Amino acid sequence: MSGAKAFVKALEMQKVDVIFGIPGGAVLDICDALADSSIRTILMRHEQCAAHAADGYARASGRVGVCMATSGPGATNLVTGIATAYMDSSPIVAFTGQVPRKLIGRDAFQEADIIGITCPITKHNFQVGHASEIPTTIKKAFYIASSGRPGPVLVDVPKDVQIEFADVKIEDHEETIRRPSNHAPHPLQVKKAVELLVSAERPMIIAGGGVITSNASEELIAIAELLLAPVATTLMGKGAIPENHPLATGLLGMHGTIASNRLIQEADVVLAVGTRFSDRTTGKVDEFCQDAKIIHIDIDAAEIGKNVEADVPIVADAKEALQEIHMLLQRKMAKKENSAWTAKIRELKEQLEEKANCQGELKPPRVMAEIRRILPEDAIITTEVGQNQMWAAIYLKAYKPRTFISSGGLGTMGFGFPAALGAKVARPEVPVVDIAGDGSFIMTEQDLATSVLENIPVTVIVLNNSVLGMVAQWQRLFYGGRYVAVKLGKVPDFVKLAEAYGAQGFRPKSLEEFSSVLKKAIKSDVTTVIDVSISPEENVLPMVPPGKGLKWMIWE
């Protein structure tokens, strides 16, 4: 069997159903082998989009997303997408072609040292040395990508390895990984955590992306309800608790809600689950939860104590740890009564609702609320990066895990649209909507072609202000309004742009018109771009100035 055939067989063994990619000289043999397979190959228009689409697929489905590129520039174009997946612990496997083995190191045509380049942004990477290694390498790659703390894995396959014949039996490759996929929660630490939670007067929970990865929402909510503890989410944790739940207080951190940011300052015990305490979540870290005892659950031991010191560290899968905590808690205490703490949660939450309601017609918070009203509960929302992302994070409530997909760690503009395509491929039965800014959308808008030709209909809502909104906001608030290099000036006519690709476009002038086109869009079988004009002066509030503690939140 040729290396390329073995490659495709090994992917089939991993139950891969779709690959996002762009071919090239160094992967032609794999492409040829794919012609005999039922695996769907989707031609993207940029490798960055291929990686983001695989990432969107992974986040929406909980499975491993797969992308492929040729050697050299194809491989290097994947880098932003791989780094995005790395920062957000998303399981993708990226395949790259490589020049033939005897040319490696000779600066051959379209040669790039993609192993060296992606070393710091992958969980692990492999260069296949011989066709016979292909099946085990692929098995390892999928295992590493999806086990423990998930992350991207890159497999580089030299062209001559794809061509050479080897005697490979796909079935009888034994697992060779030493690495345990997770640790059981330490009973003593669980006991300590429960003691702290039982004695807490003002307990609070921070739910991070780890809760979603390990499908631990049910356990999280059960604990919150027992303790009557407010649950704040990080950007990655959004959807871990339905945001219409009375205890859900929304986003925490730089653009956190007034409720989350105020409550966290008063909490006496904080249960942080599956979060790495990013600077965007904690604000100035020295001022974060100074008086609270912190219980930190994370599957990655290196996250514990990296940014924030934990009083009770629990290295474990979130679901397992929360199950054990819940079991012990139930034995030790009855459901807490309503108290001053719960009254405070209610009161603080209302302030945000008021803020959203008193906004004018096509102001972003109102638009977000309207989107929520129209979309079904299980619709998937992806976002670009910047103001659009933060408006969505604050004002667009997520009701289920894996329905809010955003580039948290790397903050990658251009992520949302290709991620939406990946999500739609994973979940064709639900509407997928990308909340975009004009600046972000023009970074990957070329994949409208993929969306139309491959019949992957999604809706893009562009909040169009002709500026790089978040940068403009910082220049306005923190640089005395000196705008440098943020005015996009002439952005394309997004309606015409959509039409040029065979998609449809709308430019609603009122909230009512917006609602009606959105309803049409999510039922449509063709991709729709909705261009919503907003003021370039609009700020995303609340906001904590960069480098400041959460108490310095700006509200108006």
Place this chain on the structure above:
Amino acid sequence: METKTSAQEYIISAIVEHRPGVLFRVSNMFRRRGFNIQSISVGPTEREELARITITVNGDEKLVEQIVKQLRKLIEVVKVSILDPKNTVIRELALIKVTAPDYRAKTDIINYAEIFKGRVVDVSHKSLTIEVTGDPDKINAFINIMKPYGIKEIARTGITALSRGEPQTR
């Protein structure tokens, strides 16, 4: 991560897969996270598929703990331990080329080298090259004694270390 308290030297011993690119992954992790390597030495172990990397770093306990955790995340790293200096055999090899223009200087240097259990491994009309092994303090002391003669070149291996007694199984 940097704190002012109690920076000291730590010896980290890592058993890794003995394959091309593994040292790059390890050293690249240090670079990416801004950890400074004082010295690093690598060599094969009793099992041909494994190598031992001995790294010394200056820092506090928190920093070293984070380094160890980050090392453990690397797929090709099999085992990592922090060696307790009190219970560890630590050795470094140094080659020191010293100016020795006359007989008198040569005799003195050879005498000193003997005291330090060093060996003269090369000689020329104007210089001597001495090989010294031992813990870094001993090598530093010998270098200090050689300084007045004029040191031309030094090559040090960086330390390598093993814990005393039975192999640690963890």
